[in-house]
Amino acid sequence: MTTTLFHAEDPELDVLYRQLSAGDLQPLWELKGLLTPEPAVRGVPHRWSGKELRELGTRAGDLVPVDRGGDRRVLACANPGLGGAPYAVSTLWAAIQFLNGREVAPAHRHTPAALRFVIEGSGVFTLVDGDPLHMAAGDLILTPSWTFHEHHNPADEPMIWMDVLDLPVVAALDAVFFEEGPSEAADTSVAARSASERWYGAGPGLAPVDGPALPAHRSPLLAYRWADTDRALTAQLVATGGAHARIRYTDPVRGGDVMPTMRCEIERVRAGSRTGTARQTGGRVATVLHGTGRMRVGGETYPVEPGDILAIPSWTPWSVEAEQEVDLFSTSDAPVLEALGLFRTSEVDGADR
Ligand code: 1HN
Numbered sequence: 001m002t003t004t005l006f007h008a009e010d011p012e013l014d015v016l017y018r019q020l021s022a023g024d025l026q027p028l029w030e031l032k033g034l035l036t037p038e039p040a041v042r043g044v045p046h047r048w049s050g051k052e053l054r055e056l057g058t059r060a061g062d063l064v065p066v067d068r069g070g071d072r073r074v075l076a077c078a079n080p081g082l083g084g085a086p087y088a089v090s091t092l093w094a095a096i097q098f099l100n101g102r103e104v105a106p107a108h109r110h111t112p113a114a115l116r117f118v119i120e121g122s123g124v125f126t127l128v129d130g131d132p133l134h135m136a137a138g139d140l141i142l143t144p145s146w147t148f149h150e151h152h153n154p155a156d157e158p159m160i161w162m163d164v165l166d167l168p169v170v171a172a173l174d175a176v177f178f179e180e181g182p183s184e185a186a187d188t189s190v191a192a193r194s195a196s197e198r199w200y201g202a203g204p205g206l207a208p209v210d211g212p213a214l215p216a217h218r219s220p221l222l223a224y225r226w227a228d229t230d231r232a233l234t235a236q237l238v239a240t241g242g243a244h245a246r247i248r249y250t251d252p253v254r255g256g257d258v259m260p261t262m263r264c265e266i267e268r269v270r271a272g273s274r275t276g277t278a279r280q281t282g283g284r285v286a287t288v289l290h291g292t293g294r295m296r297v298g299g300e301t302y303p304v305e306p307g308d309i310l311a312i313p314s315w316t317p318w319s320v321e322a323e324q325e326v327d328l329f330s331t332s333d334a335p336v337l338e339a340l341g342l343f344r345t346s347e348v349d350g351a352d353r
Contacts, residue, residue, distance in 0.1 A: 006030045043089040043283065043313035044081035045297035050119065050288070050307020057098035057160050066103050073098050073105075074163065077285075079311050085168075088311045089283030091333045092262075093165040096309075099124055099153045107150035107181025112167040113218075113259050114149070116141040117329050119162065119289060119307045123155035125190055128222050132190040135161060138226025138289055140249055140329070144218040144259055145170075148181050152190075162287050162309065164331045166261035196222040200252050207253045219251035219258040233268040233327070243273035244352040256335075263334040266327060267320070269293070274321035277348040284312040284332040291326035295319070317348040 005021040008014045020027060033040065057075055066073050076086035076095040088094035097116075099105060107127070116126070122136035129147045143149040153159055170176050199211045200221040214220050229247065236245035249264040250256060257263045266289075269275055277296065286295075288308045295302050298316040302308070304326075312318050312330075320326055337343040 039281065039315045041090075041313045041315060042081050042083075043079045043087075043311060045300045045313065045316060045318075046077075046079055046081075046088075046311040047295075047297075047300075047302040047304070048077050048309045050305060050309070053096045053309065054160060054307060057096050058158070061098045061100050061158055066099065066105055071106050071108065077309055077311065079313075081313070087168045088285045088309065089313050091166070091168050091283040091314075091336070092285050092331065093163070093167040094285040094309055094311075094331075095163045096160055097151075097163050098158060098160050099151055100158045101153055101156040103153050105151040106183070107148045108179060109146050109148045109181065110178040111145050111175055112165045112170040113145040113261055114143045114163055114165045115259070115262060115264065115331065116143070117162045117164070117287060117289075117331075119160070119287065121157070121159045121161075123157060124151055124153045124159045124161075126151050128194075128196075131194045131196055131222065133194045133196070133223045134190075134192075135159070136226065138229060138327075140224040140229075140258075140264055142219065142222045142258055144215070144222075145261075146177075150181060164262065164285055166259075166333065166336075169261055169333060169336060194223055196220060197225075201225075204252075214253060217260045219249075221252050221258075224249050224258075224264075229266055233266065237268065237270070242352060243270035244268070244275050259335075260339070261333060261336050263332045264329070265332075266329045269320050269322040269326045269328070271322050271325045274353050275319045276350045276352050277317045277319040278345060278350070279315050279317040279348060280332065280334065280345040281314050281343055282333045282337045283314050284318075284330050286310045286312060286328050286330035289327040289329055291322055291324045293320065293322040293324070293326050295321070315344075319349075 003021045003024045006017040074095045074097045077088040078086050118139050120137050125132045125134045127150050133141050232247050233245045246267040249258050288304050288306050292305045295304050297318045
């Protein structure tokens, strides 16, 4: 591929432009749109219907063996603004994964980090570096960068969940590595509770003195259980007497985000009320765990119900309006922007109503 050839009326300048192109050089004064007053965001607001994701995932479960295509039966949300890239927003992968009863998605590891959020069902467990994490509705499960992970469904029923990965960021940094896991069958005599939870999931403010060494770049706790999340949301609404609670999932020992590239949050909006409208730099994907209502994202208004996945591109104002009480989980790349000094937020309409 050759470098863009610019043209000029002035014959001497035209010659220079040909020489620049031949030398793989570009004149800045001819380049448009490099610096914009506000982010020139390519991703657009979008909603993938939970009902449709479930139906098409189930169909893929009938037609596609799990060992095809990277050993995962995954439908990636492809933002219509991103020219066919399989990314929900420019910096986040979001998808649903479908695992039939008695299936195993074999072990592998990669530098992009992943998280799973479960909307419905239970039965599957994920082994993260050999530690068994059971998955059930409302749970957040982490598979941090470069940890081996494999999914087992010992039940007869299929299970579906949402995956979010930082793959676009890691790919943009040319830092993707991937490796297959050991091929021998994993030990399927599985403990009821992960070692990660036994050490670090005891309760608020309770950290082991002689626990395993803390991992450098992520939470030592790999599963955040719905019962705990639900209790925290309920307690916050009681504490404020308000109609909107927001919780951030954090490293239980050091207090930061659960992983260096992805922030995880959940909010509850009481029936009949609506959140303020705000925007942030960085992309976000959200999914509805419970409830129904409407979400406004930029100029779009979407009716929402459980299982829907929403793309909230960078710097796009958004808000939630609940008909029945809504619990909304979301992941953003805010830790990346914060680390680089690029995180901005602005309230468009601050008031919860
Ligand atoms: C992956 O490893 C999983 O392990 C899911 O469940 C989705 C999307 C892109 C690249 C790797 C998984 C993925 C993925």
